[in-house]
Amino acid sequence: MSPAAAKIKRREPPVVAADRPALLLDWYDRHRRRLPWRPPAGERADPYRVWLSEIMLQQTGVKTVGPYFERFLARWPDVASLGRASQDDVLRMWAGLGYYSRARNLHACAVAVLRDHGGVFPNTEEGLRKLPGIGPYTAAAIGAIAFDIRTMPVDGNIERVVSRLYAVEEPLPQAKPLIQELAATLLGLSRAGDSAQALMDLGSSICTPKKPACALCPLNEDCMARTRGDQETFPRKAPKKTGTLRRGAAFIVTRGDELLVRTRAEKGLLGGMTEVPGSEWLAGHDDKAALKQAPALKGVERWHRKAGVVTHVFTHFPLELVIYTADVAARTRAPEDMRWVPIATLAGEALPNVMRKAIAHGLGE
Numbered sequence: 263m264s265p266a267a268a269k270i271k272r273r274e275p276p277v278v279a280a281d282r283p284a285l286l287l288d289w290y291d292r293h294r295r296r297l298p299w300r301p302p303a304g305e306r307a308d309p310y311r312v313w314l315s316e317i318m319l320q321q322t323g324v325k326t327v328g329p330y331f332e333r334f335l336a337r338w339p340d341v342a343s344l345g346r347a348s349q350d351d352v353l354r355m356w357a358g359l360g361y362y363s364r365a366r367n368l369h370a371c372a373v374a375v376l377r378d379h380g381g382v383f384p385n386t387e388e389g390l391r392k393l394p395g396i397g398p399y400t401a402a403a404i405g406a407i408a409f410d411i412r413t414m415p416v417d418g419n420i421e422r423v424v425s426r427l428y429a430v431e432e433p434l435p436q437a438k439p440l441i442q443e444l445a446a447t448l449l450g451l452s453r454a455g456d457s458a459q460a461l462m463d464l465g466s467s468i469c470t471p472k473k474p475a476c477a478l479c480p481l482n483e484d485c486m487a488r489t490r491g492d493q494e495t496f497p498r499k500a501p502k503k504t505g506t507l508r509r510g511a512a513f514i515v516t517r518g519d520e521l522l523v524r525t526r527a528e529k530g531l532l533g534g535m536t537e538v539p540g541s542e543w544l545a546g547h548d549d550k551a552a553l554k555q556a557p558a559l560k561g562v563e564r565w566h567r568k569a570g571v572v573t574h575v576f577t578h579f580p581l582e583l584v585i586y587t588a589d590v591a592a593r594t595r596a597p598e599d600m601r602w603v604p605i606a607t608l609a610g611e612a613l614p615n616v617m618r619k620a621i622a623h624g625l626g627e
């Protein structure tokens with residue numbers, strides 16, 4: 263008996279529903295979502311599109327990803343063309359999607375596929391996992407969807423469906439290996455990619471976090487959580503740890519219709535992205551110390567502090583930025599490592615959302 267089955271058995275007898283994979287596939291054939299990266303039914307998916315969409319969909323919803331995916335595909339129609347692009351161009355196209363290490367890894371992965379694999383993605387999970395930015399989940403997703411490998415990628419939607427079907431009491435993230443094993447029982451003998459996408463679609467359209475539409479669910483007859491009536495309480499989660507609030511200052515300096523910006527260090531949070539000059543982000547922020555980190559500009563004696571603050575929540579901490587502004591004379595030189603960019607072209611800069619908010623606040627929009 264597998265460890266997963268043993269755990270289930272300790273609580274309640276396992277539900278053995280051999281026809282679940284068939285029920286799922288049947289439902290998928292009738293209700294599959296139309297998504298820009300999905301080929302028509304029956305056609306094999308392109309590994310490049312699957313990979314690109316999966317990287318974009320990490321931490322970002324389908325609606326937001328759609329237009330970005332289309333723009334990337336129009337500019338770089340295959341992995342080889344993306345591998346020949348500059349990282350700056352990729353970061354610029356990615357701006358606004360957040361979690362920018364994904365964009366840097368995306369580019370590094372395309373470079374590696376072009377350089378080491380002749381522009382063709384490896385067709386094994388093991389080979390895929392050796393590429394930058396491809397972890398176990400993404401390797402399984404590409405493997406199942408593009409290469410029909412019999413493997414189940416488990417995303418948040420699938421975790422929810424499976425934890426409800428089997429009423430998994432163990433909280434996440436500890437329950438992940440158990441859920442992975444239970445999810446694999448939902449794979450059909452063939453069409454692994456469709457089984458996985460069926461579960462993803464079921465989780466996003468029927469087995470939703472709140473008010474799941476169980477009456478429409480193809481697996482409702484032997485869903486343990488549904489029988490108990492406590493579907494919404496799954497998946498169980500360990501209490502969340504929220505990071506300590508950090509605070510900092512951002513300096514919005516205009517020279518006519520230009521704005522002063524710089525590029526962040528390559529490594530670390532928002533690495534390689536464009537930002538306005540600012541102070542360090544610290545839990546023990548102090549206004550005077552922050553002002554000492556203002557850019558040294560000829561003619562700027564005093565900074566104007568804008569009313570209010572800009573707030574942003576990163577994965578590990580919330581941030582509050584105080585905004586200072588100044589307007590300098592024409593021909594004022596930018597300090598070392600900074601540059602002037604026309605405000606009208608800011609949309610094309612690799613600006614993370616937190617900086618877009620700070621600039622909007624500083625420019626009084």
Ligand code: SF4
Binds near residue numbers: 482486
């Ligand atoms: S029956 Fe309801 S809770 Fe169970 S898997 Fe289906 S939608 Fe989710």
